[in-house]
Amino acid sequence: MKEVTLSAPTELKNIAPAQQKASLQPLMNIVKSDLDDTNQIILDRMHSDVELIPTLARHLIAAGGKRLRPVLTLGAAKLCGYEGDRAKKLAACVEFIHTATLLHDDVVDESNLRRGNQTANALWGNQASVLVGDFLFSRSFQLMVEDGSLEVLRILSGASAVIAEGEVLQLMNVGDITLTEESYFKVIAAKTAALFTAACEVGAVVADRSKKEIEALGDYGTNLGIAFQLIDDALDYSSEQQSLGKAIGDDFREGKVTLPVLLAIRKATPEETKFWARVIEDNQKDGDLEHALELIEKHGTIEDTFASARKYGALAKEALNTFEDSDVKSALIDAVDFAIERAY
Amino acid sequence: MKEVTLSAPTELKNIAPAQQKASLQPLMNIVKSDLDDTNQIILDRMHSDVELIPTLARHLIAAGGKRLRPVLTLGAAKLCGYEGDRAKKLAACVEFIHTATLLHDDVVDESNLRRGNQTANALWGNQASVLVGDFLFSRSFQLMVEDGSLEVLRILSGASAVIAEGEVLQLMNVGDITLTEESYFKVIAAKTAALFTAACEVGAVVADRSKKEIEALGDYGTNLGIAFQLIDDALDYSSEQQSLGKAIGDDFREGKVTLPVLLAIRKATPEETKFWARVIEDNQKDGDLEHALELIEKHGTIEDTFASARKYGALAKEALNTFEDSDVKSALIDAVDFAIERAY
Numbered sequence A, B: 001m002k003e004v005t006l007s008a009p010t011e012l013k014n015i016a017p018a019q020q021k022a023s024l025q026p027l028m029n030i031v032k033s034d035l036d037d038t039n040q041i042i043l044d045r046m047h048s049d050v051e052l053i054p055t056l057a058r059h060l061i062a063a064g065g066k067r068l069r070p071v072l073t074l075g076a077a078k079l080c081g082y083e084g085d086r087a088k089k090l091a092a093c094v095e096f097i098h099t100a101t102l103l104h105d106d107v108v109d110e111s112n113l114r115r116g117n118q119t120a121n122a123l124w125g126n127q128a129s130v131l132v133g134d135f136l137f138s139r140s141f142q143l144m145v146e147d148g149s150l151e152v153l154r155i156l157s158g159a160s161a162v163i164a165e166g167e168v169l170q171l172m173n174v175g176d177i178t179l180t181e182e183s184y185f186k187v188i189a190a191k192t193a194a195l196f197t198a199a200c201e202v203g204a205v206v207a208d209r210s211k212k213e214i215e216a217l218g219d220y221g222t223n224l225g226i227a228f229q230l231i232d233d234a235l236d237y238s239s240e241q242q243s244l245g246k247a248i249g250d251d252f253r254e255g256k257v258t259l260p261v262l263l264a265i266r267k268a269t270p271e272e273t274k275f276w277a278r279v280i281e282d283n284q285k286d287g288d289l290e291h292a293l294e295l296i297e298k299h300g301t302i303e304d305t306f307a308s309a310r311k312y313g314a315l316a317k318e319a320l321n322t323f324e325d326s327d328v329k330s331a332l333i334d335a336v337d338f339a340i341e342r343a344y
Helices: A025-045 A052-061 A068-079 A087-111 A122-126 A126-147 A148-174 A181-206 A213-236 A239-243 A250-254 A259-266 A272-284 A290-299 A303-322 A327-341 B026-044 B052-061 B068-079 B086-109 B120-124 B126-147 B150-173 B180-205 B211-233 B239-243 B259-266 B270-282 B288-298 B300-320 B329-343
Strands: none
Touching: A025 A052, A025 A068, A025 A087, A025 A126, A025 A327, A052 A087, A052 A122, A052 A126, A052 B150, A068 A087, A068 A181, A068 A327, A087 A126, A087 A181, A087 B126, A087 B150, A087 B329, A122 A126, A122 A259, A126 A148, A126 A213, A126 B086, A126 B126, A126 B239, A148 A181, A148 B126, A181 A213, A181 A259, A181 A290, A213 A303, A213 A327, A239 A327, A239 B026, A250 A290, A259 A272, A259 A290, A272 A290, A272 A327, A290 A303, A290 B329, A327 B026, A327 B270, B026 B052, B026 B068, B026 B086, B026 B126, B026 B329, B052 B086, B052 B120, B052 B126, B068 B180, B068 B270, B068 B329, B086 B120, B086 B126, B086 B150, B086 B180, B120 B126, B126 B150, B150 B180, B180 B211, B211 B259, B211 B300, B211 B329, B259 B270, B259 B300, B270 B288, B300 B329
16 A cells, blocks of 8 residues: 555646645545455455465455545545444455456556556466456455445446446457547446446445435446546656656557546647557557657647546536535545545 | 257267157247247347447347256256246346357457357457446346245346356456366366356256255256367367268367366376467467367277266266156156257
8 A cells, every 4th residue: 555645746747737745645544444454354265275366366356456446435434434344345456356457458458557567467377367357356246245235236347337338348449549538438438437336336335325325326437437537647747657667558559548538639730640549549650659649748638638638527526415424424424535636 | 049959960969879769849839928928028128229239249149049047947946846927037037148158259269160150259349248248238227126025036147147257267367278177177167067067956946845855956056068069079070060060160160178178187298298289378270179189089088988978977967866757857858968969
């Protein structure tokens, strides 16, 4: 859990509106004890006598990351006043599904690096990544069955199907410079936001809250998830990221049309359109990423993407109006700002 | 459903003990009407607005195959006197899980052909195969949730985890000429028999039968599944298959040590051991498969593998002793002989 950044770096604050430093820390403090238990459940339940499974799972799960999705389940349960143990186990289910999708994503993207570490498929091969992903996915459903809520099973099996649909849609959209904003948002709502939605809903379900409250937390998760992915997509073209020594341009190299590019294509001169058609649809050569970054900067589409993320962030916060003010509610609101201001 | 072979070809009958022609037809006749409904559920529920999903799923599902696993669910339910609709939907769940594992297997094995047809990954790429497999797997759990039985969810989520474990174990065993019979059987029990077990148990669960009867049908499925895989592994080295124009030697080329090879290694002369070490652990050249077939024939290990399959087949039949004699029971017994005498 070492990656929690207390504030956004200076460069990004110039893009984000002037405000207090956003942090995930208040939410992390509130769920800390539960999250420790969730982490223990994750370690215990990724066990298998087939050694490669825990070895590979540990590589990805123990590598850290923010555990944002299980934290949302725990935070949503807290917001609803839930005090029992079920949320901890279900938070582990959410993390297992997330990990399974990461393992399969890296195979799909043919990625060799994730957060600067070698990916599981680079270390152990695509085959192991596919199969260990399948194991974690199955294990997640086994844990849900142990919990015994058909409503939770409905939410998370539904989210899993939607995630797979979103990933397939993204695959079909690769190399398409005519991609519409509507199609782009459809993809990110499915591949990313659906699990945020489900993670939050599950927290309300274990607390046995009303349909209205379950939906409100679901809306919070959906809009937070969209904002989160928009920032991810912006950071992949961020010169600030590059100056911090982080890899950028993954989406570009894969021919994925994300919002910064989609908006730059919309504003392109005829000559720029030719450039985008070649690099996205056809082939790339040295210097293309640099030229793409220039065009993105010229048209200010990173700023546009951040503005869009802030819009969804505002919707996420608004969704919490259903709930009375509390420390947990404030912490969930801070988490939205954190997701937008984060630099990784 | 065109592939149902009414009898084993002449060549194989020389290996199988003298007996009446075995056939899957009696079981197919008994479940025909239910299976038609299951096929309709499969077609309806593999739908997605993301077109590539039904296109790719249809390629694999509509390509036929015997639908052996859903047929077992329907047959087991019939044996237990079940007359309702639930078994049809759950049989579709079983087939979706099977299809998802096939899609992921073909990525894992880097196969380009399955039953003489191009595999989905050869046609649409590994990425699509991984993701559509994930979709079908999720859809299967959605259907189980609709059915509403936590016991069914427990059985099929457990089977899915075991299948993934078996596949990983198999991957770890590739190229290992010291593989033990125990390890080999552990792999096939997990990767193949677990879903046969679950498919049969589910049929008894919907009929609300006793634990003893659920277990008896589970034992039937387990032993049938092991016999089925043993025959699969034998046929991959069968000169009769080759003379019928079917591809053989897939396992050999992948360095998978299956029973015919494992037993040939055990009986090998020092010189033969050197051959196996080179071709399984290291590299293969032209003529190696032919030499492997000679050694397998010399040591009679195809016959040994068939004998082992017949032993498991006998255990499968014995497991049905719990049930009174009936047409369904006879048909399930015939299905065991069919699995052993089949030529594909």
